[in-house]
Amino acid sequence: MSLNSFLVALTIVALAQGASLGQDERVRYDNYSVYKVRFETQEQRNLLRKLAEGRENFRIWYEANDELHLMITPGALSDFNSEIHRTNISAKMFISNVQELIDSEEDANLRASRDGSFGWKKYNTLDEIYAWLDEILANYPAVTESFALGQSYEGRTIRGIKISYKSNNPGVFIESNIHANEWITSATATWLINEFLTSTDELVRNLAESHDWYIVPVLNVDGFVYAHEKNRMWRKTRQPSNISSCIGVDPNRNYDSRWMENEGASSDPCSEFYGGPHPFSEPEIQAMADFVGSIKDKINVLLAFHSYSQLLLSPYGHTNEEFPPNYDDLMAVAKAYGDAVERLPYGTVYRYGSVAEILYFATGATNDWAYEQGVEIAYTIEFRDTGRYGFILPPVQIIPNAEEALIGITALLDKCEELGYLKPKNTQ
Ligand SMILES: [Zn+2]
Incomplete structure (x- = not known):
């Protein structure tokens, strides 16, 4: 040589x-x-x-x-x-x-950490998020409840919080940070939890109190910790492969929904879009499916938080020739979200459509799986931005992004209510 x-x-x-x-x-x-x-x-x-x-x-x-x-x-x-x-x-x-972007993000995180351990001027670690969750649960025991989806491959607990002010509310499930490098998603999810519990704004109070919220701030816990400690750009899970030295699966291609159909995921373990050796090969995704499956009669709407590209993506991911039966309604609720966000002073524009229409074929994703489970409003929301910073969205944009999510979700749920999607599903 x-x-x-x-x-x-x-x-x-x-x-x-x-x-x-x-x-x-x-x-x-x-x-x-x-x-x-x-x-x-x-x-x-x-x-x-x-x-x-x-x-x-x-x-x-x-x-x-x-x-x-x-x-x-x-x-x-x-x-x-x-x-x-x-x-x-x-x-x-x-x-x-x-x-350079990673370095300035880290500087901002360090600066914000000096004022206290948790907040929305920086991206928090999993430990910080969990410690804060414990505080929130202790401070609001009457309306919050802790739940666990299960354990990750590396043995971490995947935690969630249920917020419920009264019985018989329609249910909204928020999945966040399934992709490890999309830090704006857990930052936004935790900000929403905080608003739902502490805001005195009448609109926010009404939104918070008239729905039951199930929020999982970090689903891909192993990947998230790895992204914080070793590789800022890490996307997948951390489970090793039997057939390759490449680690991890794209968890948002791992649900048992049209798994690997139409090249909607890669069969190469080294790909960022690897669907895994079989559906639900990732314990995190199996745990999520078990949990959501067990309460699916209580869930009217499921929102999966992602970044980036400012999109609302509805089912289906496997074909652009066939559309869900309530496609027109799905588009109407997405339009409501986009219009509400655009009216804010930031003027941020969201586009919407089905996954296969707007992006490419993607299968085994949360929104398609949830839709098949009978959650008729199931959306992937891709947050800020459209590429200037991409996954490394500066912390100064966390609150503006979260405000957009809040106003967008409010409008989306108002439209769902109007279209009759928030009625109790359990007809027993
Ligand atoms: Zn994503």
Whole structure:
């Protein structure tokens, strides 16, 4: 082996682990860039997908039917540029150095931690979230109840909180942080819990008290801890594979709902969209399904929090030729959410449609599974932003994003009420 090919091999090994490891053993993303690439033809799309298969150098951050956001290693940038020039694809740089964003996020987290351990000026760790949950449960014992979905692969408890001010309320389930790197989701979920319990605003009080809330701030607990401690960009679970050295499954492709149909997930354990060896292979997803299954008669609406791209995504994920029976209603409630958010001074715009219409085929996801369980309003909500910061949304945007979620959910539930979706489901 020549020195050159040795160095190349060494680089590939380092990159296959995600990126180079620094002294504190955190994965670093120095000079990794993120590009938005627009494509017009299927041929261009296929070409980009093929490029993105070179996982040592490329990582898909977002994919829709007309554009792709790609994170690129510094070493692959010139190849990437010549490839897009050759094929006449337009590309725009969003992020010049991913590590810089991670560093400033960490600085903000450290600064905010000096004023106290928990809050919404920073992204909290799982320990901080759980300690805060305990405080909340102790402070509001009459209207809150702790529940556990079960244990993660690494043995952590997946916790949730039920908030109920009176009996016979319609039920709203919020799943959050199933994808480990989408930190804005648990930040928003915890902010909502706090508002529901402490706000004196009449509209918020009415929203909080006229629904039963089941909120799981962090579903993918192992991945979330790993993202905080080792690799900010970690998305999947942490269960090892029997057939590969790559770790983890995309939990939002692991539900037993059209699992792996129509290439709605990858069968490659190294892919970010790996559906797992079989449906419900991930204990976190099995636990979620068992729990939601056991109370499905009480759940009228399920919202799965994700980031990023400012979208509301309804079933189905497996086909864009067939639509759910209440598709028109689903679109009406999504429109209500989007309109309400846009009316806020931030002017943030949300788009909506079915997963397969707007993005691509994706199967085994929470919203499709819940819909099959009889939860007729089941949505994936992709929060801020549209790519400027992507997954590394600065903490200063946590509260604005959460305010949008609050006003959006209020409008969505008002529309559900109007359309008759909040009636008791248990007709016994
Ligand atoms: Zn996600």
